[in-house]
Amino acid sequence: MTLLSTRGLSRNFGGLKAVDNVDFDLPAGEVRALIGPNGAGKTTFVGMLSGRIPASAGTVSFDGRDVTMMPAHRRIRAGMAYTFQITSVFSRLPVAENVALALRWRTGDDLAATDRQVAEALDRVGIADRADQLAGDLSYGHQRLLEIAMGLSQQPRLLILDEPTQGLADSEIVDFVALIRGLAGDMTILLIEHNINVVMQTADAITVLNFGSVLASGTPSEIRNNAAVQAAYLGTG
Amino acid sequence: MSMFLGSNLRKSWTLHIGVIILLFALQFILPAYHHGNLARIMVLACYAMGYNILFGYTGLLSLGHALFFAAGMYGMSLTVQHLGWSAGPALLAGLAAGFAVALAIGLLALRTAGVAFMIVTLMFAQAGYLAALYFGEYTRGDEGFVIQQSFRQLAGVNLADPTNRYFAALALFAICVVVSLRVVQAGFGRVLVAIRENEERTRMLGYDIHRHKLAAVVLSGTMSAAAGAAYGLLFGYAGATFASVQYSIFPLLWVLLGGAGTILGPFVGTLFMFYLIDLSSELTTAYMLIAGFALVMLTLFAPQGLVGELRRRALRWLP
Numbered sequence: 001m002t003l004l005s006t007r008g009l010s011r012n013f014g015g016l017k018a019v020d021n022v023d024f025d026l027p028a029g030e031v032r033a034l035i036g037p038n039g040a041g042k043t044t045f046v047g048m049l050s051g052r053i054p055a056s057a058g059t060v061s062f063d064g065r066d067v068t069m070m071p072a073h074r075r076i077r078a079g080m081a082y083t084f085q086i087t088s089v090f091s092r093l094p095v096a097e098n099v100a101l102a103l104r105w106r107t108g109d110d111l112a113a114t115d116r117q118v119a120e121a122l123d124r125v126g127i128a129d130r131a132d133q134l135a136g137d138l139s140y141g142h143q144r145l146l147e148i149a150m151g152l153s154q155q156p157r158l159l160i161l162d163e164p165t166q167g168l169a170d171s172e173i174v175d176f177v178a179l180i181r182g183l184a185g186d187m188t189i190l191l192i193e194h195n196i197n198v199v200m201q202t203a204d205a206i207t208v209l210n211f212g213s214v215l216a217s218g219t220p221s222e223i224r225n226n227a228a229v230q231a232a233y234l235g236t237g
Numbered sequence: 238m239s240m241f242l243g244s245n246l247r248k249s250w251t252l253h254i255g256v257i258i259l260l261f262a263l264q265f266i267l268p269a270y271h272h273g274n275l276a277r278i279m280v281l282a283c284y285a286m287g288y289n290i291l292f293g294y295t296g297l298l299s300l301g302h303a304l305f306f307a308a309g310m311y312g313m314s315l316t317v318q319h320l321g322w323s324a325g326p327a328l329l330a331g332l333a334a335g336f337a338v339a340l341a342i343g344l345l346a347l348r349t350a351g352v353a354f355m356i357v358t359l360m361f362a363q364a365g366y367l368a369a370l371y372f373g374e375y376t377r378g379d380e381g382f383v384i385q386q387s388f389r390q391l392a393g394v395n396l397a398d399p400t401n402r403y404f405a406a407l408a409l410f411a412i413c414v415v416v417s418l419r420v421v422q423a424g425f426g427r428v429l430v431a432i433r434e435n436e437e438r439t440r441m442l443g444y445d446i447h448r449h450k451l452a453a454v455v456l457s458g459t460m461s462a463a464a465g466a467a468y469g470l471l472f473g474y475a476g477a478t479f480a481s482v483q484y485s486i487f488p489l490l491w492v493l494l495g496g497a498g499t500i501l502g503p504f505v506g507t508l509f510m511f512y513l514i515d516l517s518s519e520l521t522t523a524y525m526l527i528a529g530f531a532l533v534m535l536t537l538f539a540p541q542g543l544v545g546e547l548r549r550r551a552l553r554w555l556p
Contacts, residue, residue, distance in 0.1 A: 077443045
């Protein structure tokens with residue numbers, strides 16, 4: 001079953017075609033990595049998926065429904081979660097409240113359920129002991145983990161992670177890979193990632209964007225051996 | 238996760254109900270002069286609390302709240318003066334006027350953000366002020382009009398009597414405190430704070446930002462209108478001065494001094510400012526110089542306001 005697909009999805013900024021006519025299909029349950037050189041249009045592309053950026057042309061459908069015109073907050077409630085590339089937690093609020101905000105629209109006035117699910121999400125990323133701290137007092141790596149906890153706690157069907165390992169230490173990256181592997185099966189994951197080791201260890205399939213278009217799509221080993229991908233990353237000389 | 242445990246909730250209810258009881262008791266102790274002042278301060282603090290919902294909790298800086306205060310005041314006083322309504326229905330008319338104006342202004346002004354929002358609200362309030370002058374036949378403009386004592390009766394209680402007036406002001410104050418507390422503790426209020434802290438992140442957690450902001454403007458405007466209507470009724474006067482720009486600036490100052498985003502900050506700020514001007518004007522005719530100096534010092538050394546500073550230093554649980 002296809003959870004998410006796009007047809008002819010495009011976005012222009014002035015004369016620049018940031019994303020150009022992308023057809024993309026993501027089967028439910030898959031961990032898909034989205035890679036490509038800087039400026040390839042990855043963040044713009046997922047911005048259109050989540051509704052942060054309106055599409056210039058084309059359609060996005062999620063779970064069989066056309067969501068192209070749906071505002072971002074309704075897409076989130078329909079089952080998408082989005083974690084920001086630049087850490088964007090509520091730094092002056094406690095860690096627990098950050099997560100509670102992410103799930104309170106589901107739990108409503110059920111305080112016990114809110115508390116329990118907040119604790120579960122924090123536990124899953126390993127920062128449960130910091131629940132009472134202000135999010136801004138966390139180390140950078142822990143803030144990234146908090147971002148992921150906020151995404152997880154929504155119990156999304158599609159989790160979009162925009163460069164989650166950026167700026168993490170090697171040991172933290174090892175933990176992150178284990179976390180993603182643990183999540184696979186529970187939810188569909190779309191991962192924008194620069195760290196090719198992380199991609200190779202976590203992704204079921206890879207889509208490569210270059211100059212706003214899909215350059216290649218396939219399993220990790222197919223992508224590794226794809227001449228066009230190698231050229232895009234290493235230059236054609 | 239003490240954040241969610243009942244103890245903070247209990248502490249904050251105890252504190253706020255304690256303050257209301259203290260104010261109740263003060264009525265029997267205070268000399269007449271301060272007694273009258275405090276009644277006035279409590280009503281104005283309701284105005285500041287209304288302002289605080291939008292500014293302190295949602296992070297939207299309005300420079301036009303006098304429009305809502307005046308909508309309540311005129312909604313009440315014009316129906317009394319020209320339609321002969323009694324105080325009860327007139328108060329409701331004031332609330333309804335505030336609600337309607339806030340909804341309309343919210344729908345228009347929320348199309349903007351930041352500095353543009355400040356300017357748009359300022360302009361609407363100026364238009365309201367000029368309208369009050371333009372319709373001078375009914376409003377008597379700057380000069381205003383007195384609401385006759387015979388009309389200032391609510392359920393058989395004479396509101397012109399100082400004791401009754403004090404209790405009426407306290408009742409309104411208590412309602413505003415309880416409403417504010419409930420809002421802040423509810424999921425709705427938490428989302429307002431989240432919008433203040435990081436609007437884009439809040440949207441991407443699944444919240445309709447526009448709907449929440451609009452609800453905040455309407456709640457804030459209606460509470461301000463309630464204060465305006467009560468002020469006119471309790472003190473027996475309505476005039477265009479209350480629609481002027483200085484009455485848009487006052488609640489901002491009160492809230493900043495007392496502590497934006499705290500429940501008691503607006504009251505503390507109003508009290509402080511009222512007596513700062515009152516006491517300094519006894520000393521010198523240049524009392525605004527003293528008041529201004531004190532304000533600058535406070536802004537420098539307690540930038541989060543009096544209650545905000547207290548929360549930062551000692552009582553982190555303060556709502």
